[in-house]
Amino acid sequence: MQRIHRWLALGLMLCASGIAQAADIHEAVFRNGVKLVVEEDHSAPVAMVQVWLKVGGRDEVPGKTGLAHVFEHMMFKGSKKLAPGEFSKRIAAMGGNDNAFTSHDFTAYFETVPADRVDEVLGMEAERFAGLRLRDEEFQKEIRVIQEERRMRTEDDPNSHMFEELSAAALRLHPYRNPVIGWMQDLQRLNIGDVRAFYRQHYVPGNVIVVVVGDVDFAHVKQTVARTFGHIRARPVPARFNPVEPEPLGPKRVEVHLPAQLPMVAMTMPVPVWQPGKNDREVAALAVATQILAGGYAARMQKELVDEQRLAFSAAAGYDPFSMGIDLWFAYGMLGPKQTPEAFETGFWKLIQHMAHQPVDEATLAAARRNMIASEVFAQDSLYLRAKEIGRMEVVGIGAAHRDDWLAAIRQVTARDVQQAVARWLKPARATTGILIPEVKS
Amino acid sequence: MRRVFLLLALLLISHTAQAVPPIQEARLDNGLRILLMEAHQVPMVAMQLNVVAGSRFDPAGREGTAMMLASMLTDHTAKHRHEAWNRLLDQDAIKLGSDVDVDRLSLSLTVLREALEPGLDAFAEALLRPGWNRSRFASLQQDAIAAARKAREEPGVVASEASRALLFGAHPYGHRAAGTPASLQRIKLRDVQRVYDRQVRPRGAVLAVSGDITMAELLSLLRPRLQAWQGAPEKAIHAIAAPAPVAGKRKDVAMHTTQTLVQLVRLGPQRTAEDFFPVFVLNHMLGGGGFGSRLMEEVREKRGLVYGVYSYFVPLATHGPFVITLQTRADQADEAARVVRQTMQAMADGHISSRQLKATKDNLVGSFAQRMDSNRERVGLMSMIGLYGLPLDYLQQWRDRVQAVSLQDIKAEAARWLKPATWNEVRVGPAGRR
Numbered sequence: 001m002q003r004i005h006r007w008l009a010l011g012l013m014l015c016a017s018g019i020a021q022a023a024d025i026h027e028a029v030f031r032n033g034v035k036l037v038v039e040e041d042h043s044a045p046v047a048m049v050q051v052w053l054k055v056g057g058r059d060e061v062p063g064k065t066g067l068a069h070v071f072e073h074m075m076f077k078g079s080k081k082l083a084p085g086e087f088s089k090r091i092a093a094m095g096g097n098d099n100a101f102t103s104h105d106f107t108a109y110f111e112t113v114p115a116d117r118v119d120e121v122l123g124m125e126a127e128r129f130a131g132l133r134l135r136d137e138e139f140q141k142e143i144r145v146i147q148e149e150r151r152m153r154t155e156d157d158p159n160s161h162m163f164e165e166l167s168a169a170a171l172r173l174h175p176y177r178n179p180v181i182g183w184m185q186d187l188q189r190l191n192i193g194d195v196r197a198f199y200r201q202h203y204v205p206g207n208v209i210v211v212v213v214g215d216v217d218f219a220h221v222k223q224t225v226a227r228t229f230g231h232i233r234a235r236p237v238p239a240r241f242n243p244v245e246p247e248p249l250g251p252k253r254v255e256v257h258l259p260a261q262l263p264m265v266a267m268t269m270p271v272p273v274w275q276p277g278k279n280d281r282e283v284a285a286l287a288v289a290t291q292i293l294a295g296g297y298a299a300r301m302q303k304e305l306v307d308e309q310r311l312a313f314s315a316a317a318g319y320d321p322f323s324m325g326i327d328l329w330f331a332y333g334m335l336g337p338k339q340t341p342e343a344f345e346t347g348f349w350k351l352i353q354h355m356a357h358q359p360v361d362e363a364t365l366a367a368a369r370r371n372m373i374a375s376e377v378f379a380q381d382s383l384y385l386r387a388k389e390i391g392r393m394e395v396v397g398i399g400a401a402h403r404d405d406w407l408a409a410i411r412q413v414t415a416r417d418v419q420q421a422v423a424r425w426l427k428p429a430r431a432t433t434g435i436l437i438p439e440v441k442s
Numbered sequence: 443m444r445r446v447f448l449l450l451a452l453l454l455i456s457h458t459a460q461a462v463p464p465i466q467e468a469r470l471d472n473g474l475r476i477l478l479m480e481a482h483q484v485p486m487v488a489m490q491l492n493v494v495a496g497s498r499f500d501p502a503g504r505e506g507t508a509m510m511l512a513s514m515l516t517d518h519t520a521k522h523r524h525e526a527w528n529r530l531l532d533q534d535a536i537k538l539g540s541d542v543d544v545d546r547l548s549l550s551l552t553v554l555r556e557a558l559e560p561g562l563d564a565f566a567e568a569l570l571r572p573g574w575n576r577s578r579f580a581s582l583q584q585d586a587i588a589a590a591r592k593a594r595e596e597p598g599v600v601a602s603e604a605s606r607a608l609l610f611g612a613h614p615y616g617h618r619a620a621g622t623p624a625s626l627q628r629i630k631l632r633d634v635q636r637v638y639d640r641q642v643r644p645r646g647a648v649l650a651v652s653g654d655i656t657m658a659e660l661l662s663l664l665r666p667r668l669q670a671w672q673g674a675p676e677k678a679i680h681a682i683a684a685p686a687p688v689a690g691k692r693k694d695v696a697m698h699t700t701q702t703l704v705q706l707v708r709l710g711p712q713r714t715a716e717d718f719f720p721v722f723v724l725n726h727m728l729g730g731g732g733f734g735s736r737l738m739e740e741v742r743e744k745r746g747l748v749y750g751v752y753s754y755f756v757p758l759a760t761h762g763p764f765v766i767t768l769q770t771r772a773d774q775a776d777e778a779a780r781v782v783r784q785t786m787q788a789m790a791d792g793h794i795s796s797r798q799l800k801a802t803k804d805n806l807v808g809s810f811a812q813r814m815d816s817n818r819e820r821v822g823l824m825s826m827i828g829l830y831g832l833p834l835d836y837l838q839q840w841r842d843r844v845q846a847v848s849l850q851d852i853k854a855e856a857a858r859w860l861k862p863a864t865w866n867e868v869r870v871g872p873a874g875r876r
Binding site: 041043044045046076084085088089092093094095096097098112113114140141142143144145146147148149151152155156157158159259260261262296297298303306307310313314334335336337363366367368370371373374375377378380381382383 | 481483484485486488524525527528529531532533534535537552554581584585587588589591592594595596597697698699700701731732733734739742743744745746747748749769770771801804805806807808809810811812815816817818
């Protein structure tokens with residue numbers, strides 16, 4: 001930890017606006033394609049082990065949405081050496097926690113454990129990866145659990161239900177149009193054969209990135225991974241589905257009528273994602289623009305649309321430059337009883353136009369950059385976030401080694417860059433607008 | 443030679459580092475208690491001030507008052523209007539937050555080490571120089587009313603409102619801190635100021651700090667900034683009557699959802715209860731421990747009825763709620779509720795093995811280090827210890843006290859807490875099923 005600190009101090013001297021950065025990253029690639037990334041931190045006797053797979057919702061075929069996520073659940077349902085549920089029980093017995101998450105771009109399995117149990121955990125992870133038992137009886141129970149998960153997260157949540165409809169309407173080709181959890185109609189028809197086929201095709205060593213952050217020694221972890229994941233037989237790695245989304249031809253609108261208390265309005269549009277060395281300036285500028293719109297306490301959407309014009313009781317925007325292919329940039333307003341979607345939309349686009357035509361003042365720009373860099377420092381406080389950042393950058397093809405380049409790009413963004421990025425990508429003619437309209441039921 | 447020695451010392455540290463970093467304690471002249479855990483690996487400082495000004499001080503019919511106070515304190519000050527204040531915070535990446543639970547109001551600060559001084563200036567200004575701007579109050583109130591109405595789209599919020607009313611009635615714990623649209627509407631600025639004047643006082647409050655700083659530095663920065671703050675709150679943390687137990691009641695709330703939320707509730711132990719640790723271990727075994735727990739095993743793993751089923755109790759100055767909660771497709775609600783009650787009954791009848799107890803304790807003891815491996819978590823734990831007056835070696839003792847829970851203890855606690863007849867039930871979902 002001594003080293004992190006020195007590194008940070010050095011960074012602070014180099015850059016007047018303040019800078020974050022973490023410890024060195026150690027990497028190794030094994031012959032079968034498995035990659036290992038380690039970041040040592042000896043400040044507490046714990047470690048975070050994350051196994052990242054280059055498999056997610058985008059790799060499903062039509063009619064089988066939700067399969068990547070179903071598969072994630074099945075990873076806990078028994079392997080050659082472990083009975084169903086036993087994986088988690090063993091992790092719990094060593095004082096650990098385990099879970100997993102699935103997105104369009106990846107599936108990740110993670111365990112936080114006492115540092116001296118890392119070898120054992122890696123052994124268990126490799127064993128279930130290579131020797132999963134996919135029993136129909138377990139699948140039949142688990143698919144019901146997942147349908148309950150969908151009811152809870154989507155069917156009974158009008159706001160997320162609206163966002164699902166909005167994404168589906170916004171895109172024609174790109175897989176971000178389908179929900180990761182899957183359409184209920186697909187979930188009702190999946191079977192164990194689908195799950196087995198998905199396993200054979202995608203759970204191959206060339207899709208694996210093992211990330212370990214915590215009180216470990218890289219050389220030792222490397223030996224352990226060589227012995228476990230490194231021993232799985234190499235198999236062909238299927239190409240990932242990453243189509244080019246056609247450019248929008250004009251504005252689109254969807255209305256969603258659901259039981260709800262108050263309306264909500266959201267706009268979304270496809271925007272580029274970061275390709276290191278190719279579009280750093282433009283993508284960093286878009287990230288800074290989003291920070292100025294929705295990031296700090298003085299965020300313009302909050303200040304102008306909520307506080308001054310009173311067009312919503314809450315408003316925000318979001319952009320993920322580390323997506324794959326494109327990202328769906330979004331903004332939304334939560335509307336109170338007397339606030340209308342039309343007024344919010346008008347106010348929002350006026351604000352965007354202002355940003356496209358007027359350069360942002362230097363103080364606002366500096367504050368945006370400083371907050372983005374500070375949040376990187378604050379993220380170093382959590383092993384989970386650190387490992388997650390490494391895993392995400394690896395799995396979408398950016399590479400964790402590029403972490404510093406992102407901060408460098410943020411630091412170089414000028415007022416003119418912000419203007420240009422907004423003018424090029426955030427336009428009514430490129431947007432799909434969704435409105436949640438509360439349905440009156442008796 | 444020296445180098446070898448150092449290396450050995452490092453090895454020893456990293457393998458015996460199960461030891462918990464000590465909490466350092468100091469007191470300012472005004473009575474404010476300061477607790478600090480040093481953590482120098484990331485150049486940041488996090489802190490949380492807890493004052494005895496939670497939602498239990500909301501005037502009847504004006505629920506949400508303490509939450510409005512929390513919003514007002516961080517919104518602007520007497521020296522800075524809203525807009526200038528926000529720019530000042532953003533300029534130095536100062537994260538200033540406020541929050542309310544039943545017993546306490548908290549003010550929190552997260553800053554880069556290099557921005558500590560402006561961060562502390564802002565923190566003290568928010569705490570000691572409230573602005574009470576009327577037009578900002580009106581806007582915040584309107585936004586809070588809309589947010590409270592929006593929150594009614596969430597079955598969990600509707601259930602929690604019903605559970606609190608059922609369990610606590612007119613007791614000060616009987617409402618959500620966020621209030622309701624109607625109660626928020628009735629709040630006047632002077633209600634908010636009254637809670638501030640009466641309760642936001644240094645004696646009985648605690649400031650918990652974790653990060654890249656020493657106690658000497660911290661005190662030299664805090665003294666000049668907080669010395670004007672004086673006095674004791676009108677009501678101290680433990681000055682609250684115990685609620686009367688309620689059992690066997692049932693409340694159904696209609697909502698247009700596909701699932702029914704089933705919530706079982708009763709009173710739980712208070713924070714300072716003698717049997718806190720046995721009940722804590724019992725709850726972890728019942729439904730607090732995620733996948734290892736008995737409810738998750740019976741309701742999800744064996745029957746596939748739910749995505750999740752959880753139990754927790756909220757230990758407060760007096761008895762808070764003990765809750766078991768799940769969501770399932772509406773036509774399965776009866777079955778899920780039945781399985782939960784059977785599981786509770788089996789445990790109350792003493793069907794708990796020593797192997798299960800060992801697994802539960804192993805998980806708790808082994809994962810203890812994770813409970814405090816970030817500044818945010820350390821600050822949360824210390825501010826709780828300080829607020830409720832727990833001993834400062836609480837964290838050092840924690841694992842031993844979990845280990846000391848015997849099979850006999852746990853069976854006795856199960857018989858005391860888990861008999862289904864001592865619980866109440868709330869359901870939120872499509873009407874007309876019962």
